[in-house]
Amino acid sequence: MxxxxxxxxxxxxxxxxxxxxxxxxxxxxxxxxxxxxxxxxxxxxxxxxxxxxxxxxxxxxxxxxxxxxxxxxxxxxxxxxxxxxxxTRRMDEVVVDPAARTVRVGAGVRWGQVVAAAAEHGLAPLNGSAPSVGAVSYTLGGGLGILAREFGYAADHVRSLDVVTADGAVRHVTAESEPELFWGLLGGGANLGAVTALEIGLVPVARLYGGALAFDGRAVDPAAILRAYTAWTETVPDEVTSSVAALVYPDLPMLPEALRGRYLVTVRVAYTGSAEDGERLVAPLRAIAPAHEDSLRELPYTESHTIHSDPDFPHAYYGESRMLDALDTAGLERLVSLAGPAADRMHVVQLNHLGGALARPAANAVPHRDARWLLRILSPLDGAADAAGADRETLREFYADALAGVERHTVGRSLNFTFGSGDRTEGLYDPETRKRLAGLKALYDPANLFRRNYDVS
Structure with a gap:
């Protein structure tokens, strides 16, 4: 038109x-x-x-x-x-400056494009686990990547942003030119304008040691796996970023036969040290029990998405998150049990080990840096109609009960891992960060044009 x-x-x-x-x-x-x-x-x-x-x-x-x-x-x-x-899908510019170790990405660029472009120069972005995720929106929400404990949030590495604010102005924002707006854009999501491009720092990583170690949750007690995994995280250096996930795979023909109907508890690992040191580090995990699948190996960074093997097809889902300052072992085990084979539908429970560089202060609005764990639960929906109706309400009730056991250690929620809860913004920011973001919102978007998001006004 x-x-x-x-x-x-x-x-x-x-x-x-x-x-x-x-x-x-x-x-x-x-x-x-x-x-x-x-x-x-x-x-x-x-x-x-x-x-x-x-x-x-x-x-x-x-x-x-x-x-x-x-x-x-x-x-x-x-x-x-x-x-x-x-x-913004057509705004897909990717320009790597290998000398400066930076990349400029347009608003519609997906992480897979950035990984491929940076790898040509022996560099890597601080991308997430799924190559189809948008690089800009991911980073505006903080950006918890597969190398996060070593390098921090993706937002911590942004050099500049190009943004159109509600007054129609095109601004090139840096920490020096507009420090308060720079702070708020990184972590504040889409509240302060439409970001058209980012310049982000890259890291000198061309390969890593990593993969997945999956255990049969029906043959091995999931609680024992969780206890062994969390104890193991206390022994590893910041160069190790990891998570554990538990889910019952549906018995569907589009899935590999080895996964259909399986209840798997899977530890995912990414380590930038040598393969020899990696093998030594994961030995306690391999000692938990015989693995149903073991893909731990040295791999080029361009294959880093295989560590998690996230779904690459569109689908309907709802999800929640909790940032935790400590683990309530009994509460976590109860959640995993409720979401396991006895549940009346599929749920994915994932626990991410935080700390390391993620705990360091930075000139941005990414909150809850004192959290030691990110706990996530995600549930596929049957279709578009369910998302707006009773199915989501049923899941909210289930989540409230299932997550109750970890509430005493909850410090907040994660913006990038809260799916379909646009009417609930509590806990996404600590009170001081929320107040500061609301002040920026009043300054740069007083009419609240940008409110199709998790609104901070």
Whole structure:
């Protein structure tokens, strides 16, 4: 559609892809990884560059409509109807500066693209476990990656951001030029504007030792595995980043036969030291019991996504998280038991070991750095209709009960691992960080245009 219609707010003279309900391509443009929460905006701006984003924000401001931004659609906070949606998938520039060890990424870039580009120079980004996740949105939420204990959050390595704020201004933001806005953009999610590009530092990692060690949860007591894993984390250096996950795989034909119907408790490990030291470090894990699967090995960083082997197909899901300052062993074991084979549906429970560089202060709004653990639970939904109805309410009740045993050690929730709870923002930030972000929101977005997110206003 030509967005130069006379009388249209923010009209432009050049051709720009703008879609409304009923237009050819509207539904395709909205498609994303999360299929459980319907997005039905009044207007979709399919942005190819910063000027398109400026036009979208100007249109929304004049019409008094809320603005959302979607790159890959992994972390949708909820269903939404009406307003303006800016899709950024076409803004996929990746430019590596090997001398400076930086990469510039556009708003629609996925981590897999960055990993491949950086690897050509023996470098790596601080990406997450899934190559299909958007690099920018991931980083604005903090960015807990597979090398996080050694290098910290992805947000800690951002050099600059290009952002369109609610007044339509295009700002190049650094810690020196606008330190308070820089602080708030990194950790504040999409509350303060539409980020069109980031410049991020890279690390000199070309290979690592890592993989997964999966145990049969029906043959080996999951509680024993959890106790052995958590005891092991007390012995490892910061160069080891790890997690443990427990789930019952559905018996579906699209899954490998070795996984169908299996109840697996899987330890995932990433270590940047030598393979020899890696083998020594994981020996206590291998001593827990014979493994159903053991993929621990030396591997190029370009294969780092195989450590977690996250699903690569769109689907519907709901999830919650808890940042913990300590572990309540009994509470954790109860959660795993409730979400295991006795549950009436599939649940994924994951425990991430934090600390190390994640605990170091940084000039950004990423909260809860004193947390020692991240506990996550994620549940697939049957389809789009379930996400807005009784299915999600049933899961909320289940989560409240299942997570009750860890509440006394809970310091908050993680923005990047809270799926479909857009109406619940408590715990995402500590009170002081929330107050500071709200002040920035009032300054840079007083009309709260950017409210299709976990709103801090």
């Amino acid at each position: 030509d967005f130069s219609t006379p009388g249209t707010p923010g009209a432009r003279t050049e051709q720009q892809l703008v879609l409304r309900p009923g237009d050819a391509g509207y539904d395709d443009e909205l498609a994303g990884f999360q299929t459980g929460f319907a997005q039905r905006p009044d207007v979709v701006f399919a942005a190819s560059g910063t000027d398109d984003v400026v036009a979208a924000v100007a249109y929304a401001a004049e019409a008094g409509l809320p603005v959302g931004v979607q790159a890959t659609g992994h972390g949708l906070p909820d269903a939404s109807h009406g307003g303006v949606l800016i899709t």
